[in-house]
Amino acid sequence: MQEITGLELSPKKVEYLKFLFKKGGLVRTTDISTQLKVDPSTSTKAISDLAETGLVEHIPYRGVRLTEAGQSYAEFLINRHNILSLMLSHYGLSPEEACGEASRFESLVSKTAVDKICTSMGHPMTSVCGKIRHVSCGIS
Amino acid sequence: MQEITGLELSPKKVEYLKFLFKKGGLVRTTDISTQLKVDPSTSTKAISDLAETGLVEHIPYRGVRLTEAGQSYAEFLINRHNILSLMLSHYGLSPEEACGEASRFESLVSKTAVDKICTSMGHPMTSVCGKIRHVSCGIS
């Protein structure tokens, strides 16, 4: 994934990647299916898809791990979520509401837009749902 | 549609409804397919779906018209779009960017959130892409 547009992954795939990042290391299929509340077979399938994109490495019967590309992409995904949540919280949404709304639509917000929002907010360090790291954020 | 959550329709269905509202009156299948750049058969299908929800009335070979429910729902959809676009434009996105981003994700933003954003912005009357009418906006 050379240029990140932010629109590469489907909503669910984004969830998987964010979870893998937060969990860290080798993650078991069951952990994922428990967390995302789906059948283990569903998470196995999703992981196979992600493995094909090169974002994760799947060791069958062992677990999944983010690749280096996956790490930095997941970091973008989490920053995007945090920035959008923070933005929404500025409009009177509670942290939970903001976080929930952002989770629903974040996969459709481009990196370009996120970068502008981030810049406009002055590259904040913390959101309502986590710290923000301005690594791939196109600081201007 | 008793209580509007804002999450009733798929992205494309939202587009159809917004277009029908803007066009007004009885709209022909071809107008729709031309506008949304899809095959006429595709728009016929979408319209059938919408007709089942009671938001539009389809008179075969004649055209489609919003029902009263469809009218007010479409008004909500357009306000949502306008409010989200305006919000984004406050973060340095150009009108075109703001409008484009909003179009991508608006169908996943709840009415509750939109109402809060609208209130927080002081119920603005105009956005970067159209006027705003605060009819169903839960003015507080």
Added chain:
DNA sequence: CATATGTTTGGTATATGCTCAAAACTTTTG
């Protein structure tokens, strides 16, 4: 009223996401 135009139907395709049952593999344990 026959033909041109516009619309709908039916078949088919892709993408995403999901479940269940059975097979395959790993781990535990007697």
Added chain:
DNA sequence: CAAAAGTTTTGAGCATATACCAAACATATG
């Protein structure tokens, strides 16, 4: 250290949303 128990994967199948094409159908017009 083999059988039982537990976990993971595979394969078949289903649902939704979106799309196209070709054929059938309705309407409008010359």
